[in-house]
Amino acid sequence: MPDQHQPELKRSVTPWGSFSWGYSDVGADIFVGLGLVLGAAAGASNVAFLFAGIVYVCIGLAYTELAATYPVAGGGQYFVMRGLGDFLGFIAGWAVLLDFTIDVTLFAWSCVDYLSEVIPYLLNPIHPWIHFIAVFGLIAGLCLLNVLGVRESTTFNGVVSALDVISETSILFFGFLFAFRPELLVHTMTTQWPSTFNLMLGASYAIISFVGLESISQAAQETQRPASIIPRTSIALILTILIYALAYSNLALGMVPWHQVPLDAMGHAQTLWQWLGNNDNNGKAVALLAKDVPYFGAIAALYVPILGAILLLISSNSGVFGSSRIAYAMANAKLLPSIFQRVNRRFRTPAISIIAFCAIAVIELIFAAWPSLDPGAAAFYAKFFHGEGGIGFLGDLYAFGAATSYSFVFLALIALRMNDPLSPRKFRIPLNIPMTYKGERVLFPVIGVLGFIGILSILVFTIITHDLGRIAGPAWLILGFIIFVVYRRNKGLPVFGSAPHDWRHEQIGILRDAGELELMDEYLARLKEREPAPVAEIG
Amino acid sequence: MMLVYRSVISLALVIVGAIVLVRMLHIGFGLPELPGIVLGVAVIALGAYRLRQIFRVWAERS
Numbered sequence: 001m002p003d004q005h006q007p008e009l010k011r012s013v014t015p016w017g018s019f020s021w022g023y024s025d026v027g028a029d030i031f032v033g034l035g036l037v038l039g040a041a042a043g044a045s046n047v048a049f050l051f052a053g054i055v056y057v058c059i060g061l062a063y064t065e066l067a068a069t070y071p072v073a074g075g076g077q078y079f080v081m082r083g084l085g086d087f088l089g090f091i092a093g094w095a096v097l098l099d100f101t102i103d104v105t106l107f108a109w110s111c112v113d114y115l116s117e118v119i120p121y122l123l124n125p126i127h128p129w130i131h132f133i134a135v136f137g138l139i140a141g142l143c144l145l146n147v148l149g150v151r152e153s154t155t156f157n158g159v160v161s162a163l164d165v166i167s168e169t170s171i172l173f174f175g176f177l178f179a180f181r182p183e184l185l186v187h188t189m190t191t192q193w194p195s196t197f198n199l200m201l202g203a204s205y206a207i208i209s210f211v212g213l214e215s216i217s218q219a220a221q222e223t224q225r226p227a228s229i230i231p232r233t234s235i236a237l238i239l240t241i242l243i244y245a246l247a248y249s250n251l252a253l254g255m256v257p258w259h260q261v262p263l264d265a266m267g268h269a270q271t272l273w274q275w276l277g278n279n280d281n282n283g284k285a286v287a288l289l290a291k292d293v294p295y296f297g298a299i300a301a302l303y304v305p306i307l308g309a310i311l312l313l314i315s316s317n318s319g320v321f322g323s324s325r326i327a328y329a330m331a332n333a334k335l336l337p338s339i340f341q342r343v344n345r346r347f348r349t350p351a352i353s354i355i356a357f358c359a360i361a362v363i364e365l366i367f368a369a370w371p372s373l374d375p376g377a378a379a380f381y382a383k384f385f386h387g388e389g390g391i392g393f394l395g396d397l398y399a400f401g402a403a404t405s406y407s408f409v410f411l412a413l414i415a416l417r418m419n420d421p422l423s424p425r426k427f428r429i430p431l432n433i434p435m436t437y438k439g440e441r442v443l444f445p446v447i448g449v450l451g452f453i454g455i456l457s458i459l460v461f462t463i464i465t466h467d468l469g470r471i472a473g474p475a476w477l478i479l480g481f482i483i484f485v486v487y488r489r490n491k492g493l494p495v496f497g498s499a500p501h502d503w504r505h506e507q508i509g510i511l512r513d514a515g516e517l518e519l520m521d522e523y524l525a526r527l528k529e530r531e532p533a534p535v536a537e538i539g
Numbered sequence: 540m541m542l543v544y545r546s547v548i549s550l551a552l553v554i555v556g557a558i559v560l561v562r563m564l565h566i567g568f569g570l571p572e573l574p575g576i577v578l579g580v581a582v583i584a585l586g587a588y589r590l591r592q593i594f595r596v597w598a599e600r601s
Contacts, residue, residue: 046574162544169551176555182562186571236589243585247555250578 019233020161025103025212025322026241027164028315031308032110033209034248034289035282036395038273041202043192045273046249048199052206053242055458058451059406060213060238061429062413064231067217068427069416070507071226071514074329075217075322076409081333083412083419086498087484090335092408094480096214096326097357098473099401103211103319104361105368106394108138111312113283113391117305124390125280128372135365138313143358146320147344147351157314164311167304168244171289174296175251185254188273200461204399207458209245211402213237214326215318227516231427248286252276257292283391284308323357324350334499337487367472368393385467396462396469397476403459404473410452418442422526423507424519542593549589556582 041048066079074081076096081089112134116122124131194202213234223229257272264270264278272292276285287308290300328350331341344351368390371378381388388396413429421442432443463470488495504527511520560579563572 046578050574050577165548166544169548169555173551173555176558180559180562182566182572182575185575186566189574190571236592239585239588243552243582246578247582250559250575254575 019237020157022212022215022233022237023161023165023240024157024311024314025215025318026210026237027161027168027212027244028107028308028311029209029211030241030245030248031114031286031312032106032283032391032395033205033245034252035276035285036205036391037202037209037249037277038252038285039277039279039282040194040198040205042194042198042273042277043188043190043253044194044199045202045206046189046246046253048202048206049209049245049249051203051454052210052458053245055207055451055454056210057238057242058447058454059210059409060234061447062409062445062451063213063217064234064238065425065427065429066409066413066416067234068227068230069423069425070510071217071223071230071516072329072510073325074333075214075326076405076412077326077330077335078333079416080405080408080412081335081498082501082503083415084408086333086335086494087496088408088411089333090330090480090484091477092405092412093326093330093335094477094484095401095405095408097323097480098476099211099214099398099405100319100323100326101357101360102364102394102398102401103322104139104142104316104358105135105364106391106398107312107316107319108135108142108361109365109368109391109394110283111135111138111309111316114287114305114309114312117284117287117301124283124372128369132365132369132373135369136362138316139358139361139365142313142317142320143354145317146324146354147347147349149347149349157317160307160310160314164307165240167300167307170296171286171293171300171304172244172247172251175255175289175293176247178294178296179255179258179292180251181254181256184256185250188253188271197465201465204403204458204462204465205395206245207402207455208395208398210241211398212315212318214405215322225516226514227424227426227511227519248289252285252289255289255292258294258297259292279390279392319361320354320358324353327353327357334488334491334493335484364394364397388466388468393468393472396466397472399458399462399466400469400473401476403455403462404477406455407452407459410448410455413445413448414452417445417448420503422523422530424522424526426519542597545589546593549586549593552582552586552589554586556580556584556586 037045037048067075070078070082072078074093077089077093080092112122112131113124116124121127121130122134252273255272261270261272261275264274275281276288281288284305287305290304291297293300327336327340330336331338340350340353340356342352343349371381372390418437421440428443429445429447431446433446435442435444485495493499507523508520511517511523556579559575559582563575563579566572568576
């Protein structure tokens with residue numbers, strides 16, 4: 001725990017702020033994910049989104065319950081540490097850190113892709129160095145913004161999220177009204193069904209369209225009355241994002257475009273979804289789709305690339321915010337060196353963490369952009385990684401990190417239900433089996449098991465189908481393991497075991513700091529029923 | 540103001556869902572049409588869920 005003189009993160013995030021942090025992160029994913037999934041899963045893109053979407057709903061419910069019960073900045077890492085111990089908590093947190101740093105780069109990259117619709121100098125295939133410098137500049141700018149403070153970013157997020165909800169609803173409204181042909185959707189699904197390998201690839205890319213719920217739990221420590229607010233904002237977020245992703249994929253497969261689709265590189269005719277999913281367009285698929293909605297497309301062509309770029313920039317910002325906060329929480333829990341715990345006295349932000357993880361994001365950018373900048377590197381990537389680079393490389397790692405951390409979160413959910421039945425849960429995932437465990441009545445979460453099977457299958461799909469992901473992802477985990485072992489040995493802490501934690505005392509502190517005094521009283525009363533003497537001492 | 544904004548969005552979602560559902564049902568009710576039908580129902584459900592929440596807030600305020 002930080003010492004008494006250490007400045008702490010301030011609780012400045014409101015309900016709409018909490019929603020918009022999540023929305024700006026998860027909502028932007030479809031801007032990147034749509035093109036990647038269409039390119040991989042072809043006529044079954046909507047099925048890939050549906051499968052990933054069902055898993056995502058389970059993940060969302062798990063996060064909602066856990067973040068409302070334990071509203072601390074660590075999110076998934078904290079839940080896993082509390083449920084499964086320090087070592088697995090570190091692995092989960094380290095995987096989430098990979099995701100957040102990828103988030104910074106991936107969305108900054110896609111932001112520049114969307115801007116290239118209005119500024120052709122930014123087109124990656126034509127001006128790769130300008131594209132690279134622009135992405136680098138965005139990451140550096142976000143780093144500075146986050147060092148200066150969270151409040152400004154939250155207001156900015158809120159306004160853009162509101163505009164984006166209007167915009168996305170308008171695209172779908174006019175798209176389904178004027179351009180959607182149900183016969184075409186059925187025809188595409190029937191004639192363009194992909195191979196099993198491509199369907200698995202599509203499903204693993206589809207999960208990246210749903211990554212970002214971590215942001216809400218990250219913001220939990222800075223949200224007012226989190227146990228009440230988080231369930232409300234999370235459920236609204238889960239449903240909104242799911243429906244948008246399903247609607248976009250169905251629209252893309254069944255839409256007759258307003259303008260003629262350009263011929264492909266070989267001079268052959270192609271359909272709209274093929275055009276959106278190719279390597280030149282998959283980073284800006286939503287802007288191109290919007291442009292081809294009859295009538296509305298004339299307006300959409302002017303503003304959707306810019307709005308998309310802003311939303312992607314915010315999503316990139318969520319990555320900076322999230323990575324610094326999770327590192328702060330991990331350092332607090334003695335999983336990472338205490339330097340990541342330091343809060344800048346002037347701005348009250350974890351400045352060192354922010355700068356460190358933005359630097360990692362820049363390294364990832366270099367690996368992603370390398371093939372487009374250097375023909376020698378392009379040949380190397382083509383030989384060993386089937387030419388995966390750019391947005392595909394980032395998507396690989398994003399899917400790997402998400403699937404790894406979410407797998408542990410489901411296990412933590414089950415473990416905490418069994419081992420910590422006394423903590424008040426203002427929101428509980430439905431569908432539970434009542435049982436007795438260690439003398440306590442507990443509710444076993446069936447959805448937790450189903451979600452674990454679902455996300456584990458997506459992790460397997462990712463390892464099978466992603467050439468770079470199956471190397472770079474585990475390499476990141478091994479690097480983290482080495483850092484963890486060196487740090488814990490230096491501190492004289494167990495590597496595979498857990499340091500002593502007084503969870504009950506800590507839970508009281510968490511609820512008190514969050515302003516959830518009723519829940520704190522409820523928790524104390526339950527403790528008192530079981531162990532009157534020690535609880536009187538805590539009180 | 541926020542309630543008006545959210546009401547318009549929710550109403551638009553219900554209309555989108557209805558359009559998708561009616562048009563999918565018009566061509567058939569088999570396995571190939573299922574994704575579209577599911578989408579239509581889901582969009583209507585989301586819009587209706589949001590409208591219900593808005594009415595609840597509106598009733599509390601008035």
